[in-house]
Amino acid sequence: MLSRRTLLGGIGSGTLLAPFGASFALANAPTDRRLVIVILRGALDGLAAVPPYADPEYRRIRGTLALPENDGILDLNGRFGLHPALAPLQALYSVGEMTALHAVATPYRSRSHFDAQDILENGVTGARERKDGWLNRALGLMGGERLGLAVGQSVPLILRGEMPVASWAPPEMPAADIDFLSRLAALYAHDAVLGPALDQGLRAQAMADDALGDPREGQGRMSGERMYGRAPRSQPLSKTAQAVGRLLAARDGARVAVMELGGWDTHANQGALTGQLNNRLRDLGEGLAALKPALGQAWRRTAVAVVTEFGRTVAVNGTNGTDHGTGAAAFLLGGAITGGRVIAHWPGLGAHQLYEGRDLAPTLDLRSVMKALLIDHLGLPAGDVERIVFPGSREAAPLRDTLRV
Amino acid sequence: MTSTAAAIAVSRFGLGPRPGELAAAGRDPVGWLKRQIQISALPLPALSGLPSGAQRMGDFLRARAQRGQPGQEALVRHSFRETFQQEASARLRVQIEGATPFRERLVTFWANHFTVSVQRPPVFGLAGAFEREAIRPHVFGRFADMLLAVVRHPAMLVYLDNGQSIGPNSTVGLRRGRGLNENLARELLELHTLGVEGGYTQSDVRELAKILTGWTMARAEEADAGSFRFVPQIHEPGGKTLLGRRFGHGGESDGREALTLMARHPATARHIATKLARHFIADQPPAAAVDRLARVFLEADGNLAALSEAIVEQPEAWSETLPKIRTPHEFVVAALRATEFNGPGETVLGALRTLGQPSFAAPSPSGWPDTAERWIGPEAVLRRAEWSMALGLRIAAIRSPERLFEETIAPVASRATALAVVRAPSASDAVATLFASPEFQRR
Numbered sequence A: 001m002l003s004r005r006t007l008l009g010g011i012g013s014g015t016l017l018a019p020f021g022a023s024f025a026l027a028n029a030p031t032d033r034r035l036v037i038v039i040l041r042g043a044l045d046g047l048a049a050v051p052p053y054a055d056p057e058y059r060r061i062r063g064t065l066a067l068p069e070n071d072g073i074l075d076l077n078g079r080f081g082l083h084p085a086l087a088p089l090q091a092l093y094s095v096g097e098m099t100a101l102h103a104v105a106t107p108y109r110s111r112s113h114f115d116a117q118d119i120l121e122n123g124v125t126g127a128r129e130r131k132d133g134w135l136n137r138a139l140g141l142m143g144g145e146r147l148g149l150a151v152g153q154s155v156p157l158i159l160r161g162e163m164p165v166a167s168w169a170p171p172e173m174p175a176a177d178i179d180f181l182s183r184l185a186a187l188y189a190h191d192a193v194l195g196p197a198l199d200q201g202l203r204a205q206a207m208a209d210d211a212l213g214d215p216r217e218g219q220g221r222m223s224g225e226r227m228y229g230r231a232p233r234s235q236p237l238s239k240t241a242q243a244v245g246r247l248l249a250a251r252d253g254a255r256v257a258v259m260e261l262g263g264w265d266t267h268a269n270q271g272a273l274t275g276q277l278n279n280r281l282r283d284l285g286e287g288l289a290a291l292k293p294a295l296g297q298a299w300r301r302t303a304v305a306v307v308t309e310f311g312r313t314v315a316v317n318g319t320n321g322t323d324h325g326t327g328a329a330a331f332l333l334g335g336a337i338t339g340g341r342v343i344a345h346w347p348g349l350g351a352h353q354l355y356e357g358r359d360l361a362p363t364l365d366l367r368s369v370m371k372a373l374l375i376d377h378l379g380l381p382a383g384d385v386e387r388i389v390f391p392g393s394r395e396a397a398p399l400r401d402t403l404r405v
Numbered sequence B: 001m002t003s004t005a006a007a008i009a010v011s012r013f014g015l016g017p018r019p020g021e022l023a024a025a026g027r028d029p030v031g032w033l034k035r036q037i038q039i040s041a042l043p044l045p046a047l048s049g050l051p052s053g054a055q056r057m058g059d060f061l062r063a064r065a066q067r068g069q070p071g072q073e074a075l076v077r078h079s080f081r082e083t084f085q086q087e088a089s090a091r092l093r094v095q096i097e098g099a100t101p102f103r104e105r106l107v108t109f110w111a112n113h114f115t116v117s118v119q120r121p122p123v124f125g126l127a128g129a130f131e132r133e134a135i136r137p138h139v140f141g142r143f144a145d146m147l148l149a150v151v152r153h154p155a156m157l158v159y160l161d162n163g164q165s166i167g168p169n170s171t172v173g174l175r176r177g178r179g180l181n182e183n184l185a186r187e188l189l190e191l192h193t194l195g196v197e198g199g200y201t202q203s204d205v206r207e208l209a210k211i212l213t214g215w216t217m218a219r220a221e222e223a224d225a226g227s228f229r230f231v232p233q234i235h236e237p238g239g240k241t242l243l244g245r246r247f248g249h250g251g252e253s254d255g256r257e258a259l260t261l262m263a264r265h266p267a268t269a270r271h272i273a274t275k276l277a278r279h280f281i282a283d284q285p286p287a288a289a290v291d292r293l294a295r296v297f298l299e300a301d302g303n304l305a306a307l308s309e310a311i312v313e314q315p316e317a318w319s320e321t322l323p324k325i326r327t328p329h330e331f332v333v334a335a336l337r338a339t340e341f342n343g344p345g346e347t348v349l350g351a352l353r354t355l356g357q358p359s360f361a362a363p364s365p366s367g368w369p370d371t372a373e374r375w376i377g378p379e380a381v382l383r384r385a386e387w388s389m390a391l392g393l394r395i396a397a398i399r400s401p402e403r404l405f406e407e408t409i410a411p412v413a414s415r416a417t418a419l420a421v422v423r424a425p426s427a428s429d430a431v432a433t434l435f436a437s438p439e440f441q442r443r
Helices: A058-065 A084-094 A113-122 A134-142 A178-188 A194-212 A223-228 A237-249 A276-301 A366-377 A382-389 B003-013 B021-026 B029-038 B053-065 B072-097 B101-113 B121-125 B127-138 B143-152 B154-159 B171-176 B183-192 B202-211 B252-263 B266-280 B287-299 B304-313 B328-338 B346-355 B378-395 B401-407 B415-422 B427-436
Strands: A034-040 A098-105 A148-151 A166-168 A256-261 A302-308 A328-333 A341-343 B215-217 B228-230 B240-242 B245-247
Touching: A034 A113, A034 A237, A034 A276, A084 A098, A084 A276, A084 A328, A098 A366, A113 A134, A113 B427, A134 A148, A134 A256, A134 A366, A134 A382, A148 A237, A166 A237, A178 A194, A178 B378, A178 B415, A178 B427, A194 B378, A237 A256, A237 A276, A256 A276, A276 A302, A276 A328, A302 A366, A328 A366, A366 A382, B003 B021, B003 B029, B003 B101, B021 B029, B029 B101, B029 B304, B053 B072, B053 B121, B053 B127, B053 B154, B053 B215, B072 B101, B072 B121, B072 B127, B072 B328, B072 B346, B101 B127, B101 B266, B101 B304, B121 B127, B121 B154, B127 B143, B127 B154, B143 B154, B143 B183, B143 B252, B143 B304, B154 B215, B183 B202, B183 B252, B202 B240, B202 B252, B240 B252, B245 B252, B266 B287, B266 B304, B287 B304, B328 B346, B328 B378, B346 B378, B378 B427, B401 B415, B401 B427, B415 B427
Parallel strands: A034 A256, A034 A302, A098 A341, A148 A166, A148 A256
Antiparallel strands: A098 A328, A302 A328, B215 B228, B240 B245
């Protein structure tokens, strides 16, 4: 069995507060199936991650954010492709272990990050309607202690509830991401003390990253990004994923894990082939791919769902970015899924086809995907999933045929 | 009074609002502060049961006397670290949970004025006791009493070496060929009383050092080892002249009189007034406020309750909204008050280290700096931003960003900051934005 020591090797005492700690009362697991939910907080631009490049409107409406077909988009099925930074996912797709979903959404139709994430996690239709998360309720149906694992310094709503869950945080103090620091720089602009200091700090780091050659950096940089053009210093997802994979692989370890990743709220200078979103996607792709070797034999019985609270506007906004939208992209990965497909009831990008004239129209309820994972993958009774995990979701029927059963 | 005044009261004079505190101070911010001066000190359970400085100093002296016996010193070193952790933790607890934050701010102000630091290892076991025994009882008492308590405390006697200072013409000095250590005498004049421009001379330093010879601690073999003791055998005999005044008696009373003379000196009034104005008004303290505070100091004969009331009454203290940058310690305490942190204080010590202000560890006897340019550098702001993010990740699950905003910086927040908090891409990001905002980084 994996010892806590190997797992947490090299982790000093927390620099923030006490490390939230790895309280692993390892369970005698009632299932050998593994489920990983990856929440991308801040709203991933689905049209950048999974470009519908065959849509006649794509190139026109995406403007500077459209990706070139040659030496750009990685093809999936002749209609949809992947952002080149997600190359590791194309490899999984080609062996039938990745499915891309498009035009998906929760029942939420407004554009607040807080409320949308709340609904993504609480599993009902109203924000702040419940204090527990749907995945915790699902754990209740599974029985067994501490089958859930929260990766991070706190337990996200999706895993909060009656069932106790373990948590594990990567060692370092999380580095502030570039998006956060850029917004902070705007707030500091009129502060004679804080403004210049932050500006210098960011420049110094950009220089250090240049000198050290951060592999996550893109080849070139857009001019507007130059000043703050460093990659986030935070631990790459692949490192976290390695630890999580090993945790889940352990014979009597956790079975359900939630990972969270921020930095997707690309309102300005989003970039196309290079830039901030490219860097985030590369981290994501490499991180997800790292799960497979870490899980080893258990990969065959693993399903990973990558979801975000909503999509982003179809058109480019005034600052070379995208604003809050509706229909989003999502991914399923793992040895347990029927991959190599793109699941999309494509609504189209024509002006009359957009939701409220601006967003990708949602055509697939995310709850349908999640219900399928719980029922077909984890083997939970459909009636209980309907009644307890996702109450009031009858109109979102489980998406059958997504999994190898 | 406006809510801006409430924000100034709780953040500039206090330690940053706990939920509900802005409202409590809002009706009468000046009255809210003055009440903390007038009521007698509340019992602080977090600080009870900790060992006295004399006790711990005794442990240290006994261990040193047994040098050569294996393990003794290591044992004391270990237990001093333990005491340090307990003290630092208890002190943070009082600062984070305390209901009289103006009093607590003054405790830290005076403890910093009379800095002792773990840069001298024995201070690990003594720094907390020093603050509890020499500073805390006198924050609203007389400056002269605080000064006397400070100089007699084993932490200061060790930190600035006076325990080892020996009159060259004393019995012991003549026999062992030992002599003066000026360290404490110089810092008393330069940092603690008259100030570097206070008009004293090198001769005054030397004379004060002579006057203070014999101010040391009972030795290891004595029952009260570590307690303050005047030892005549090491006291420099003969007359001395300090600041133009003749001291002829010899003995302990000379030292007491010298300290009283220094405590009442007009230069001391000015020095203290300047530091207080810098702490509560602006990095460049306005001359008029310094003048008024110096006058109060002299007229009230160093009564610190009167002086504290006078600080609150300075109009300059209420005119600028956010002139001061929070030190790392102030920032962390304010954030943890806002979020009602109730975990063990030990867990905060690492954060203070990371942000550059470890507990009881000022880099020199002049204490931690009190101006923005000494605290804010490129790395410092990045670390503060990172810690804000880390705290956001911890806290967002249990605290609503909107309520946190209302309970902290709402009265002083710019529109840009308010919008940045509301529009942050996640709850944890909103909390991080709030803590990293200029309004929260300042007071």
